[in-house]
Amino acid sequence: MVTFLFRRLLNLIPTFFLATVLVFVVIQLAPGDFLTPARLNPGISAQQLQNLADSFGLNKPFVEQYFQWLWNMLHGNMGLSFSYTQPVLDVAWPRVLNSMKLVLVYLVLFYAISVPLGVYGAVKQYSLGDRISGVFFYFLLGFPSFFIALLTIFGVLKLRQATGWNIPIIGMTSDGYDQLSLLGKFWDTLKHLIIPGLVLALGSVAGFTRVLRGQMLENLRSDYIRTARSKGVPEFSVIYKHTLRNAMIPFVAGIGGLLPGLITGAGFVEVVFAYPGITPMLLDALGAQDFYLIAAFAILPMIFLFLGNAISDILLAVVDPRIRFN
Amino acid sequence: MKTRTMKSVLVLAAALSLSSSLAAPFVWPAAWSADPASSAKKGGNYNNFTISDYKTINPFTSAEADSIPGTWLGGTAGLFQQDPTNDGFVPFMAESMPVVSNSGKRFVVKIRQGMKFSDGQAITADDWVTTFKIHTDDKVGSNSYDSFFINDKPITVKKINEYTLQFDFPQSSATAYPTMSYTPWPDHVFGKAYSAGGAEGVKKLWGLNVNPSEVVSPGAWTLQSYSAGQRAVLKRNTYWGEWNKDSAGAALPYLDTVTLKIVKDQNAALASYLAGELDVYAPRNADDLAQITKANSSGSLKSTLLPNVSPAATSQWITFNWNKADSPFKQKLFRDVRFRRAMSMIANRDAMVQLALGGLGVPTYYSVYPVFKNYISDSAPKYPYNLAGASALLAQLGFTKKGSDGYLVNAQGQKLEFTMSTNSGNTVREQLGRIFADEAKKVGVKVNFTPIDFNVLVGQLTAKGESRPFDAILLGLSGGDNIWPFGVNVVPCGTNLHSYNNPTKGGCLTSQEQLMTKLFYQGDSTVDQAARQKIGIQLLNTEAALQPVIFLVGGSYHVAYNNRLGGQYPRNLMDSYYGSRNVVTTFIK
Numbered sequence: 001m002v003t004f005l006f007r008r009l010l011n012l013i014p015t016f017f018l019a020t021v022l023v024f025v026v027i028q029l030a031p032g033d034f035l036t037p038a039r040l041n042p043g044i045s046a047q048q049l050q051n052l053a054d055s056f057g058l059n060k061p062f063v064e065q066y067f068q069w070l071w072n073m074l075h076g077n078m079g080l081s082f083s084y085t086q087p088v089l090d091v092a093w094p095r096v097l098n099s100m101k102l103v104l105v106y107l108v109l110f111y112a113i114s115v116p117l118g119v120y121g122a123v124k125q126y127s128l129g130d131r132i133s134g135v136f137f138y139f140l141l142g143f144p145s146f147f148i149a150l151l152t153i154f155g156v157l158k159l160r161q162a163t164g165w166n167i168p169i170i171g172m173t174s175d176g177y178d179q180l181s182l183l184g185k186f187w188d189t190l191k192h193l194i195i196p197g198l199v200l201a202l203g204s205v206a207g208f209t210r211v212l213r214g215q216m217l218e219n220l221r222s223d224y225i226r227t228a229r230s231k232g233v234p235e236f237s238v239i240y241k242h243t244l245r246n247a248m249i250p251f252v253a254g255i256g257g258l259l260p261g262l263i264t265g266a267g268f269v270e271v272v273f274a275y276p277g278i279t280p281m282l283l284d285a286l287g288a289q290d291f292y293l294i295a296a297f298a299i300l301p302m303i304f305l306f307l308g309n310a311i312s313d314i315l316l317a318v319v320d321p322r323i324r325f326n
Numbered sequence: 327m328k329t330r331t332m333k334s335v336l337v338l339a340a341a342l343s344l345s346s347s348l349a350a351p352f353v354w355p356a357a358w359s360a361d362p363a364s365s366a367k368k369g370g371n372y373n374n375f376t377i378s379d380y381k382t383i384n385p386f387t388s389a390e391a392d393s394i395p396g397t398w399l400g401g402t403a404g405l406f407q408q409d410p411t412n413d414g415f416v417p418f419m420a421e422s423m424p425v426v427s428n429s430g431k432r433f434v435v436k437i438r439q440g441m442k443f444s445d446g447q448a449i450t451a452d453d454w455v456t457t458f459k460i461h462t463d464d465k466v467g468s469n470s471y472d473s474f475f476i477n478d479k480p481i482t483v484k485k486i487n488e489y490t491l492q493f494d495f496p497q498s499s500a501t502a503y504p505t506m507s508y509t510p511w512p513d514h515v516f517g518k519a520y521s522a523g524g525a526e527g528v529k530k531l532w533g534l535n536v537n538p539s540e541v542v543s544p545g546a547w548t549l550q551s552y553s554a555g556q557r558a559v560l561k562r563n564t565y566w567g568e569w570n571k572d573s574a575g576a577a578l579p580y581l582d583t584v585t586l587k588i589v590k591d592q593n594a595a596l597a598s599y600l601a602g603e604l605d606v607y608a609p610r611n612a613d614d615l616a617q618i619t620k621a622n623s624s625g626s627l628k629s630t631l632l633p634n635v636s637p638a639a640t641s642q643w644i645t646f647n648w649n650k651a652d653s654p655f656k657q658k659l660f661r662d663v664r665f666r667r668a669m670s671m672i673a674n675r676d677a678m679v680q681l682a683l684g685g686l687g688v689p690t691y692y693s694v695y696p697v698f699k700n701y702i703s704d705s706a707p708k709y710p711y712n713l714a715g716a717s718a719l720l721a722q723l724g725f726t727k728k729g730s731d732g733y734l735v736n737a738q739g740q741k742l743e744f745t746m747s748t749n750s751g752n753t754v755r756e757q758l759g760r761i762f763a764d765e766a767k768k769v770g771v772k773v774n775f776t777p778i779d780f781n782v783l784v785g786q787l788t789a790k791g792e793s794r795p796f797d798a799i800l801l802g803l804s805g806g807d808n809i810w811p812f813g814v815n816v817v818p819c820g821t822n823l824h825s826y827n828n829p830t831k832g833g834c835l836t837s838q839e840q841l842m843t844k845l846f847y848q849g850d851s852t853v854d855q856a857a858r859q860k861i862g863i864q865l866l867n868t869e870a871a872l873q874p875v876i877f878l879v880g881g882s883y884h885v886a887y888n889n890r891l892g893g894q895y896p897r898n899l900m901d902s903y904y905g906s907r908n909v910v911t912t913f914i915k
Contacts, residue, residue, distance in 0.1 A: 030781070031779055031781040031782040031785060032779075032780075032781025032782065032784060032785055033781075036780070036781045036784045036785070037784075038389075039784055039788050039822055039823075040784055040787075040788075040801075040803065040823070041805060041815065042803050042805055042806060042813025042814070042815050042816045042823055043472065043805060043806070043813060043814055043815060044472060044815055044822075045472045045475070045478075045814065045815065046821070046822060047464075047471075047472075047475075047478065048471050048472045049822070051464040051465075051467055051471065052467050054464075055464075055465060055466075055467040056467075083381050083389070084381045084382055084533065084534065085381075085382060085384070085387040085467075085529055085533075086382070086533040086534070086535075090533060090535055091533075091534065093535075094534075094535065094554040095554055095555060098554070098555070170594075171556055172553075172555075172556060173553065173556060175557070175585060177553070178550075178551050178559070271590060274589065274590050274594060275555075276379075276553070276554050276555025276556045276588075277555075280379075280555060280590060281379070281555065284378055284379070289781075
C-alpha cells in the first residue's frame with residue numbers, strides 16, 4: 001500500500017509541473033493585465049503606472065515571473081492578490097469556508113435524496129413511482145443549474161408575496177446576523193443554505209440515481225443475494241447490507257473528485273443566489289486579471305484532486321475486498 | 327512610542343488650556359440640507375450598496391473609487407471641503423483658511439483643536455505628515471501618489487507644531503486645496519508600522535480580515551463588521567460628533583449605523599431597492615426609471631424619483647489615429663482637420679440620445695462634461711449634424727465621386743474607408759458606433775465597425791509609436807473634477823491618453839496641441855478660480871477648433887431614494903458631481 005502511494009506521488013510530480021506551466025501560459029495569453037483599466041484613468045501619471053507595475057512585478061520577463069511564482073509556491077506562498085494586496089490564501093479563505101458550507105449541505109441533501117431513490121427504483125423496478133421519479137429528475141438534469149436557480153427564486157418570490165413568509169432567497173446571512181446567538185447564527189445560515197443546496201442536489205440527482213439503480217439491479221440478481229435470501233437473511237439487510245454495499249463500489253472510486261469540489265464551490269448557483277462563495281470572487285478576479293488569485297484557484301483544486309484520488313484508492317481497498325496493493 | 331507620549335502630554339496641555347471653552351466645532355450649513363436641522367431625528371440604519379466586494383480597509387493600498395477607507399472612513403475628514411453651493415473650499419479640519427505666502431506656493435494651516443480618532447487619540451500635525459510620507463513612498467503603490475507631485479516635482483508637508491502644518495508647493499497650483507484635503511490617518515497605527523517595517527509593514531495592515539476594533543477612523547464612521555461578499559456595517563464615530571454639529575447644535579452624524587450591502591450587479595441592486603431593502607439607488611436608464619415609477623405608483627414602494635437631475639460626468643467619443651506611418655493615405659486623412667470636422671457632422675447626436683440612451687442624455691461637443699457648466703463656453707466652435715456640410719468638406723479633400731459600391735473615392739482611386747472599434751459588451755457604445763456607421767454610409771464613408779475585447783482596445787489606444795495599431799476608436803472616459811476639469815493624462819502631448827497623436831518621442835504635431843499643453847499647465851497652476859475658468863475656456867476653444875476627438879453624447883444623472891430618508895441636498899444642489907446627499911446629515915424620518 002505504502003509503495004503504491006509513493007509510486008502515485010512520484011507520478012504526480014511531472015503532472016504538477018506541466019499543469020503549472022499550462023496554467024501560467026494560459027492566463028498570460030489573455031490580452032492586457034491588471035493595470036489595463038488604470039491606463040484609462042485621465043488622472044493617473046506614467047510614473048504612478050510604472051510604480052504599480054514594479055510593485056506587482058508585472059515588468060519582469062515572463063519566464064522570471066513564472067519561476068518566481070513556482071519557487072514561492074513550493075514554499076507555500078501562493079503570491080499576492082493584486083486587487084486585495086494581501087496573500088491570496090488570506091483573501092480567499094473566508095470565501096472557501098463559505099463555499100464549503102454550501103457544498104456540504106448540498107452533498108448531504110444529494111445523498112439523502114439519491115441513495116434511497118436509487119434503491120427504491122431497483123427494488124420497485126418499473127413501478128409508477130420509479131417511472132415518475134425517473135422522468136422528473138431526468139427533466140431537471142436537462143436544465144443548467146443556474147436556470148433552475150432562477151426559476152426557484154421566481155417561485156419563492158411568488159410564494160413570499162402570496163403568504164408573507166420571510167423565506168430567505170439570497171445571500172448567506174440576514175442583516176443583523178452579528179447580534180444573533182450562536183444557535184441563532186447556525187439556524188440563520190442553514191435557512192439561507194437549504195434552497196441553493198436543494199437546487200444543486202435536485203439538478204444532479206438523476207445521474208447518480210440511475211447508475212445506482214442499475215448497479216443495484218445487477219447485484220440483486222446475483223447468486224450471493226439468492227444465497228443470502230435462501231439463508232433467511234431479512235430483506236432489509238439483503239438490500240442495504242449486501243446489495244447496496246457492493247453497488248456503491250464504483251462511486252467510492254469517484255469520491256476523489258469531491259474533494260476539489262469542496263473548495264472550488266458551487267459554480268453559477270453561487271452567483272445567482274448572491275452567495276458569498278468562491279465563484280463570484282473568481283469571476284471578479286478573472287475580470288480584473290488578478291493573476292495570482294486565478295492561478296491559485298487553478299492549482300489548488302488540482303492538488304486536492306491528487307489527494308482525493310489517493311483517498312479514493314485507500315477507501316476502495318477498505319470497501320472492496322478484491323483489491324489488494326501488493 | 328516617544329511621539330505618542332509627547333503627543334499625550336501636549337494633548338493634556340491643550341485640554342487644560344481649553345478646559346473652559348472647547349474649540350469651535352464645524353457647523354454643517356443649513357443650506358446643504360433640504361430639511362431643517364430641527365426636524366432631524368437621531369438613530370437608525372441607512373442601507374446602501376456597492377457593486378462587487380470591497381478589496382481592503384487599508385487606505386494606502388485601496389484603489390477603488392468606492393472603498394471603505396476612501397468613501398466612508400476618510401470621506402469625512404480633511405483640512406478643507408468643497409462647498410456645493412459655490413464650488414469654493416471651506417475650512418473643515420482646518421481651523422481657518424490658510425495663510426498663503428511665497429507667491430501662492432506656501433500654505434500655513436492651523437488645525438482645529440480637540441479632534442480625535444475613533445480610538446480617542448488626538449488628531450495632530452503628525453498624522454498629516456506621516457500620511458503624506460506613506461502616500462509618496464513609491465513602494466507602497468498608493469493611489470494618491472500622483473496628487474502629491476506637480477510636474478514630477480514633490481510637494482512637501484512640514485509640521486510647525488502640534489496644531490500647525492506648512493505645505494510647500496513646487497509651483498502655484500489650482501488643486502492646492504483638494505491636495506491639502508487628504509485624509510489624515512493615525513500616526514500611532516501607520517507611522518509605527520512604517521518605521522518598523524517600511525512599505526511592506528504598511529501594506530500588511532488592515533486587510534479585509536482585520537479585526538474591526540483595530541480600525542481607527544478620523545471620519546464620521548468607523549467599521550463595525552465586515553462579512554466577505556455580503557455586507558460591511560459602519561457605526562457612528564462619536565468623537566467625530568464632538569467637532570461636527572448641525573445648524574441646531576446637535577452632534578452629527580444622526581444615523582447609528584450604515585449597512586453597505588454587497589450586490590453582484592446593478593439589476594440585483596434595483597431589485598433590492600424596489601423591495602425597500604436599499605434606501606438609495608442611482609437609476610441608469612429609461613428601463614430603471616420605468617420600474618421605479620411603476621413600483622411607486624402601485625404603492626408597493628414609497629420613494630422619491632428625480633429623473634434628469636443633471637448631465638452625468640462621463641463622455642463618449644471617437645478618436646482618430648494620427649500615427650499611421652504604415653498607411654500614408656489614412657495618416658494624411660486623419661491629420662486633416664476638415665476630415666475630423668466632417669466626421670463630427672456625420673455624428674447624429676440626437677439620434678444617439680434617442681436610440682442609445684432612451685432619450686435620457688445630451689449631445690456633447692467638448693471634452694469638458696456638461697455638468698461642469700463653468701468651464702463650458704457656447705462660443706467654442708461646434709460641428710453639429712449636417713450631412714451636406716460633411717459632404718462638402720470631404721469634397722474639399724478630393725472625395726468628389728462615388729465608386730460602384732456607393733462609397734467615395736478620390737482621384738487616385740482610394741476608397742474612403744476606415745475601421746472603428748469599441749469594447750464589446752458595452753451595448754450603449756455598440757449602438758453609438760452603429761448609428762455613426764449608418765450615417766457615414768449616407769455620405770459615402772465606409773466605417774467598418776467592430777467591437778473588440780476591452781483590454782485589447784486599451785492596449786491599442788495607449789500604444790506609442792509612428793504606426794499605432796488602429797484607425798479609429800470609440801470609447802468613453804469618466805472621472806475628473808470641477809476645479810480643473812482637463813485630464814493631466816489626456817491634454818498634454820506625450821501622455822498616455824493623448825489618444826490621437828502619440829509618437830515614440832511623444833511630441834506635439836500641431837501648434838494647437840502645443841498651445842493646449844501650455845494652457846493646461848497654466849490653468850493647473852492658477853489658483854484664482856475666475857482666472858482659471860478663463861484659461862479653461864481658451865483651452866476649450868482651441869480644442870473644439872482642432873477637433874482632435876469627436877465628442878458624441880453624455881448620459882443623465884438620476885436620483886432615487888426611499889421616502890423614509892431626510893436630509894438630502896436641496897434639489898438645486900444635486901448633480902452628478904456632488905451627488906444627492908451627505909450621509910452625515912441624512913436621517914431616518
